[in-house]
Amino acid sequence: MSDRSPGCDRRISRQRRLSWCEPFSGEYDEEALKNVIRKMRLLSFPNSGSITPRSESEPESETPSNPSPLSALPDCTALLSDELLVKVFERISERKQLLSNSLVCKRWCSLCGRLIESIRLLDWEFLESGRLAYRFPNLVDVNILPASIRFERNSGILLSTESFGVYLNSSVLENDGSFVRKLDILPSERIDGGVRILSEGCKNLRKISLMNVGEEGLTFLATECEMLQEMELHNCGDFALRGIHRFQNLQILKLVGRLSGVYASIVSDIGMTILAQGCRRLLKLELMGCEGSFDGIKAIGMCCEMLAELTICSHRMEGGWLSALSYCKNLKILRIKLCKYIDDNPGLDEHLRSCPMLEELHLSRCQLRFKHGVRSLFLVCRAITGLVVEDCWGLDNGIFAAAIICRGMRFLSLEGCSLLTAQGLESVILSWDELERLKVVSCNKVRDSEITPELAQVFSGLKEFKWRPDSRSMLSAGLVGTGIRQSGGRSFKRH
Incomplete structure (x- = not known):
């Protein structure tokens, strides 16, 4: 009669069990693992056009001796239809990411190419070969x-x-x-x-x-x-x-x-x-x-x-x-x-x-x-x-x-007019009764000190006004007595 108790036998048997994380030993164990991997790949790629799984009838010489761990992993996206995968790619807003995805495999390259609508061609031979229209x-x-x-x-x-x-x-x-x-x-x-x-x-x-x-x-x-x-x-x-x-x-x-x-x-x-x-x-x-x-x-x-x-x-x-x-x-x-x-x-x-x-x-x-x-x-x-x-x-x-002949003027924009002065601007603007918007930028000869009360009054009635004739302009010297920038008067913001 053995001195081992039933509890000891159960503990020994549990210790001898191998987990999936432990390496297999022996020729029989390695062959079983290869068969398992083949079965998984056959189930993972039933209808894939770009990746063909190996069959059990293939000779062992065609199987690499040291397969890469990544090559044994199943491609989960192969179970998705092309239409569904394209809808996923359409959610990508950045074009650079879409181009990166096209480098994953031939199938992704073809599907991502369907979403490209604009291109600037640099290689004429790429067009002549027909690859541009195909891609x-x-x-x-x-x-x-x-x-x-x-x-x-x-x-x-x-x-x-x-x-x-x-x-x-x-x-x-x-x-x-x-x-x-x-x-x-x-x-x-x-x-x-x-x-x-x-x-x-x-x-x-x-x-x-x-x-x-x-x-x-x-x-x-x-x-x-x-x-x-x-x-x-x-x-x-x-x-x-x-x-x-x-x-x-x-x-x-x-x-x-x-x-x-x-x-x-x-x-x-x-x-x-x-x-x-x-x-x-x-x-x-x-x-x-x-x-x-x-x-x-x-x-x-x-x-x-x-x-x-x-x-x-x-x-x-x-x-x-x-x-x-x-x-x-x-x-x-x-x-x-x-x-x-x-x-x-x-x-x-x-x-x-x-x-x-x-x-x-x-x-x-x-x-x-x-x-x-x-x-x-x-x-x-x-x-x-x-x-x-x-x-x-x-x-x-x-x-x-x-330009004084244009009586119905409503919008005037002057930028970079270095020869125009405030007097020339006033002589035309005062004749435009319907002027609503005015923009004066980088006109260095237009001085704030030359703005008359009549011209300032026109400015105060505008719906849109941008005044920056030069970097030192503050639009203050010519506004004395107009009521602008005073308590209870109209003010306008310098942009």
């Missing part, structure tokens, strides 16, 4: 401008413009004053081929930016992407625009004919007429570096009857184009930017009819030295209720006095 099938906004110029990837010289940035060649100073050589811009035939591949794979495009595209590329893009609404064209000549008439829903267009230091193409009255006849539903149009005259602007005004916003930037137009603005019957906002002159020969005043529906005029970084051109501009825009002038050189008291 991002739901693109809405595509900018292929940077990839249209060959550049050195390791260059430390970056040319940045409003629309794109490109790294420059080390021999940039040898290009006859141009930052980009002509041979560095991809030929039109290659651009057309890439646009065809893109339009075939991404038919839901709403916005696109192109450079040096030809008539064939525009025609094919219009045929495949019928919902395209916004387009930006660079370095396109007159006759390349013949393919633009097929865009039935195009509403916003930016046409850049010449970009100083980068490229120079010719967009004249011929191109503007082709554009006007082909895009009759335009709401916004920007002409940058374009040549033209009265005829081109007239064609746009007569054909594009829905045009509400027109931007003229760095124009090289002939004299007399201002008088053609009166044909834009529904134009509400006119922007003139980066122009060395407004109109060097606007013609007689009796030929300058006003735009009937025009509400706002924006002048930004223009040279306003020539009084005759500026005066003609205000005659055409005399129906406006808002005027914005930013960093325009040459706007002195005499030239600003031409």
